[in-house]
Amino acid sequence: MQSISSRSPLGKGFGDPVLASQRCFRLILAAMSEPGTVQLLGEAVEAPAHVSPAATLVLLTLVDHETPVWLAPGLDAAAPYLRFHCGAPVVDVPSAAAFALVDGSSGELDLGAFNSGDDRYPDRSTTLVVACAAFEGGQGVTLSGPGIQGTRTVSPSGLDGGFWPMVAASNARYPLGVDLILSAGERIMAIPRSTRISVPTEAG
Amino acid sequence: MYVAVKGGEAAILATHDLVAEMRRGDPAIPELTTGQIREQMSLAVSRVMNEGSLADTDLAALALKQAQGDAIEAAFLMRAYRTTLPRLGSTVPLDTGAMAIRRRVSATYKDLPGGQVLGPTYDYTHRLFDFSLNGATGEQPATTLADTPLDTRMPRVPDILGAEGLMEPETPPEGDPRPFDLTRDPVEFPADRDVRLQALARGDEGFLLGLAYSVQRGFGGNHPFAGEIRLGEVPVELVPEELGFAVDIGDLTITECQMVNQFKGSKHVAPQFTRGYGLAFGHAERKAMSMSIVDRALKGRELGETAAYPAQQDEFVLYHSDNVEAAGFVEHLKLPHYVDFQGELELIRRLRRELDERIAREAAEAGVLAAVTQ
Amino acid sequence: MQKTVTSPLPPRDEAYNFAYLDEATKRMVRRALLKAVAVPGYQVPFGSREMPLARGWGTGGIQVTAAVIGPDDTLKVIDQGADDTTNAVSIRRFFARVAGVATTEATADATIIQTRHRIPEAPLEAGQILVYQVPQPEPLRKLESSEAETRKMHAWGDYGPMYVRLYEDIARFGHVATTYSYPVLVNGRYVMSPSPIPKFDNPKMHMSAALQLFGAGREKRIYAIPPWTEVKSLDFEDHPFEVQKWDEPCALCDAADSYLDEVITDDLGGRMFVCSDTHYCEGRRDAGHRGRLLGTDAGRALTRNEE
Numbered sequence: 001m002q003s004i005s006s007r008s009p010l011g012k013g014f015g016d017p018v019l020a021s022q023r024c025f026r027l028i029l030a031a032m033s034e035p036g037t038v039q040l041l042g043e044a045v046e047a048p049a050h051v052s053p054a055a056t057l058v059l060l061t062l063v064d065h066e067t068p069v070w071l072a073p074g075l076d077a078a079a080p081y082l083r084f085h086c087g088a089p090v091v092d093v094p095s096a097a098a099f100a101l102v103d104g105s106s107g108e109l110d111l112g113a114f115n116s117g118d119d120r121y122p123d124r125s126t127t128l129v130v131a132c133a134a135f136e137g138g139q140g141v142t143l144s145g146p147g148i149q150g151t152r153t154v155s156p157s158g159l160d161g162g163f164w165p166m167v168a169a170s171n172a173r174y175p176l177g178v179d180l181i182l183s184a185g186e187r188i189m190a191i192p193r194s195t196r197i198s199v200p201t202e203a204g
Numbered sequence: 205m206y207v208a209v210k211g212g213e214a215a216i217l218a219t220h221d222l223v224a225e226m227r228r229g230d231p232a233i234p235e236l237t238t239g240q241i242r243e244q245m246s247l248a249v250s251r252v253m254n255e256g257s258l259a260d261t262d263l264a265a266l267a268l269k270q271a272q273g274d275a276i277e278a279a280f281l282m283r284a285y286r287t288t289l290p291r292l293g294s295t296v297p298l299d300t301g302a303m304a305i306r307r308r309v310s311a312t313y314k315d316l317p318g319g320q321v322l323g324p325t326y327d328y329t330h331r332l333f334d335f336s337l338n339g340a341t342g343e344q345p346a347t348t349l350a351d352t353p354l355d356t357r358m359p360r361v362p363d364i365l366g367a368e369g370l371m372e373p374e375t376p377p378e379g380d381p382r383p384f385d386l387t388r389d390p391v392e393f394p395a396d397r398d399v400r401l402q403a404l405a406r407g408d409e410g411f412l413l414g415l416a417y418s419v420q421r422g423f424g425g426n427h428p429f430a431g432e433i434r435l436g437e438v439p440v441e442l443v444p445e446e447l448g449f450a451v452d453i454g455d456l457t458i459t460e461c462q463m464v465n466q467f468k469g470s471k472h473v474a475p476q477f478t479r480g481y482g483l484a485f486g487h488a489e490r491k492a493m494s495m496s497i498v499d500r501a502l503k504g505r506e507l508g509e510t511a512a513y514p515a516q517q518d519e520f521v522l523y524h525s526d527n528v529e530a531a532g533f534v535e536h537l538k539l540p541h542y543v544d545f546q547g548e549l550e551l552i553r554r555l556r557r558e559l560d561e562r563i564a565r566e567a568a569e570a571g572v573l574a575a576v577t578q
Numbered sequence: 579m580q581k582t583v584t585s586p587l588p589p590r591d592e593a594y595n596f597a598y599l600d601e602a603t604k605r606m607v608r609r610a611l612l613k614a615v616a617v618p619g620y621q622v623p624f625g626s627r628e629m630p631l632a633r634g635w636g637t638g639g640i641q642v643t644a645a646v647i648g649p650d651d652t653l654k655v656i657d658q659g660a661d662d663t664t665n666a667v668s669i670r671r672f673f674a675r676v677a678g679v680a681t682t683e684a685t686a687d688a689t690i691i692q693t694r695h696r697i698p699e700a701p702l703e704a705g706q707i708l709v710y711q712v713p714q715p716e717p718l719r720k721l722e723s724s725e726a727e728t729r730k731m732h733a734w735g736d737y738g739p740m741y742v743r744l745y746e747d748i749a750r751f752g753h754v755a756t757t758y759s760y761p762v763l764v765n766g767r768y769v770m771s772p773s774p775i776p777k778f779d780n781p782k783m784h785m786s787a788a789l790q791l792f793g794a795g796r797e798k799r800i801y802a803i804p805p806w807t808e809v810k811s812l813d814f815e816d817h818p819f820e821v822q823k824w825d826e827p828c829a830l831c832d833a834a835d836s837y838l839d840e841v842i843t844d845d846l847g848g849r850m851f852v853c854s855d856t857h858y859c860e861g862r863r864d865a866g867h868r869g870r871l872l873g874t875d876a877g878r879a880l881t882r883n884e885e
Contacts, residue, residue, distance in 0.1 A: 062608060122620060148806055213667055540663055
């Protein structure tokens with residue numbers, strides 16, 4: 001028997017689509033411009049089940065009928081929400097997706113399955129919205145590259161042990177690759193493909 | 205004293221007033237109405253609709269009035285307005301075979317089903333001034349109805365050739381996908397035919413005319429026959445999602461031209477004629493004919509021809525046929541460029557100074573050398 | 579205290595969507611901007627719309643600004659470094675009308691600066707966004723006219739021909755004869771056109787604290803430089819990159835560190851050099867710096883009769 005959820009299957013989207021999406025976009029742009037910085041998306045929104053408010057706001061801001069979305073197993077409850085609010089086609093094949101909603105704690109996450117663009121058009125790559133638990137308390141990794149003055153250390157928690165090595169390997173293919181927007185609660189942090197990632201080896 | 209362009213708000217607003225004054229001309233002369241333009245300048249209206257990519261005779265007439273008859277400025281007004289319009293859906297493809305014909309001529313057959321219909325054309329006028337048009341004559345032109353009506357359905361010449369297998373077939377790509385829309389998505393090269401046709405349909409008539417002419421003169425490898433040119437009204441149909449069947453939403457006056465070109469074939473493939481296609485809003489024969497010749501030239505790649513001439517090169521044609529873009533960029537040279545020009549001034553003075561110094565130095569050294577030798 | 583030269587701007591016109599563009603178009607531009615930021619210096623194709631201003635007159639920059647701007651922003655618009663040039667006034671009026679935003683001439687007060695041909699003299703700060711109007715985004719276009727080919731050259735990092743061209747200048751003139759649109763290498767990967775800013779401004783792009791966004795409307799390309807990104811002007815070990823210098827300081831504010839415009843004062847060879855960045859020049863004059871011609875007839879003609 002299905003459990004009765006207090007949450008409507010189709011929660012509310014943006015209260016003010018024009019100005020709320022503009023505010024969210026500026027914060028996403030700031031996150032992507034300065035990788036590893038944490039931005040608070042404070043707009044009121046009713047997120048679909050198992051999806052954070054921040055991830056929901058990112059998708060409401062950027063996704064529409066022109067952007068196929070792929071949902072990781074367990075997050076497919078978001079499909080009707082995205083179809084209703086964004087008109088976004090939900091696709092079965094990760095490499096066909098412009099955006100993907102994934103869970104960073106999953107050992108199944110494979111960045112190589114997504115579209116990493118091609119030599120002539122590296123922009124035609126998937127943007128992944130990655131759920132994590134929080135932006136502190138996790139393993140510290142050091143970021144450098146565009147948007148970072150010197151280096152920046154971040155420590156999101158709730159990510160699979162293989163996550164950072166996989167991102168580092170993906171970003172080593174620059175300018176090909178995928179761009180990540182990590183989300184936790186109402187906050188986001190971006191790791192574009194241009195970011196170089198140094199994962200500390202376990203101290204013996 | 206000359207002062208650099210420092211246009212304040214007041215100066216800009218004054219230009220708007222001055223242009224309104226210039227547009228009105230002598231106030232003793234009655235003002236044009238947009239209805240007069242729509243009815244009596246209809247070929248200009250057609251051109252503005254084509255290059256403005258918007259079929260609306262009233263708006264085109266307004267654009268012409270507002271732009272003082274400048275076709276490119278008028279097309280620009282249409283384009284800027286067009287981008288703000290919501291897209292409600294795509295119509296069913298027009299059936300030009302079902303056109304209510306006003307004019308239909310073929311150069312490839314002496315006679316054909318439906319006949320040659322000359323219709324309204326300047327082709328057989330002698331270009332002598334009709335000075336009686338100087339004043340308002342008040343006379344109604346005398347036209348009489350023919351004894352028998354025209355055929356309701358006139359086959360298109362390429363279809364006649366196609367029935368015999370002589371014309372290359374043109375079938376939509378698999379699944380008949382929605383055509384590319386270059387006003388919404390960036391064009392990528394090489395460009396497919398749907399992209400090319402859309403660009404040609406909104407392309408500058410003068411530019412396409414020049415390109416078509418270049419093909420005829422030998423800067424392009426094909427000789428076109430005017431298979432057919434037809435002008436008339438076609439019904440426009442839309443299938444609303446909620447109804448699921450086509451609804452007639454009105455008529456559109458269009459000009460269609462299909463050029464028949466030399467055949468292609470090989471030892472194993474039976475030769476067939478190739479075609480170029482032109483379509484324009486309103487009565488716009490020169491545009492439709494030029495478009496069809498350039499369309500055929502651009503098909504060269506698919507037909508294995510080398511793209512040696514401008515009319516055969518999609519990048520060249522598509523990037524340069526849009527007169528609103530071209531006019532904007534050429535005319536942007538009116539904007540101040542004095543920062544860049546200062547960089548050039550600084551460099552040219554430095555290069556000249558360095559050259560003078562070197563010549564002087566070499567002359568001095570030569571002098572020293574001459575003195576030493578003596 | 580800065581003087582305001584513009585008359586009151588028109589109020590926001592509610593007949594148009596906020597910032598003119600429809601929301602689907604803004605989303606499309608925003609997605610392109612994020613990819614541009616993720617791949618610094620790479621030109622992202624975008625579905626550039628036909629705007630009510632002419633192509634070549636800043637439609638790319640306008641679309642970028644429209645996709646980014648919000649009611650809380652403060653906008654500065656400059657052309658040739660000046661706030662009061664005709665096109666800058668026209669674009670500022672456009673945004674006042676369609677977005678109702680506050681506008682300013684003070685570089686430090688602006689959250690978004692849309693520019694044509696200059697980077698302000700005052701260093702930009704973190705959080706500011708500089709939007710460039712770009713006529714020709716392709717730095718390789720003069721070497722190769724085909725877009726299909728230049729795209730491959732970028733894909734393969736095939737920038738040899740660009741260096742050859744610069745070196746041919748050196749062989750012929752003793753200098754690289756490019757004084758504006760001087761190509762740069764961004765983040766060690768993409769050669770990028772900095773738009774036709776004078777090469778004097780190129781060093782300001784390197785490790786800037788501000789986000790730099792580039793919009794080419796007619797050519798339908800967007801590109802970006804995130805803050806703190808390496809931007810290197812192409813040069814050679816034996817011919818290092820250098821910027822323009824003038825023999826005299828600004829005739830109005832005495833600045834010796836700014837880009838100068840040459841103003842012809844008569845038809846007998848008279849000329850004066852003044853800051854191209856009008857706000858910078860005013861700020862220095864207000865702070866008490868006095869150039870050689872400040873207060874003379876020639877100076878007064880350019881200083882809005884402030885003296």
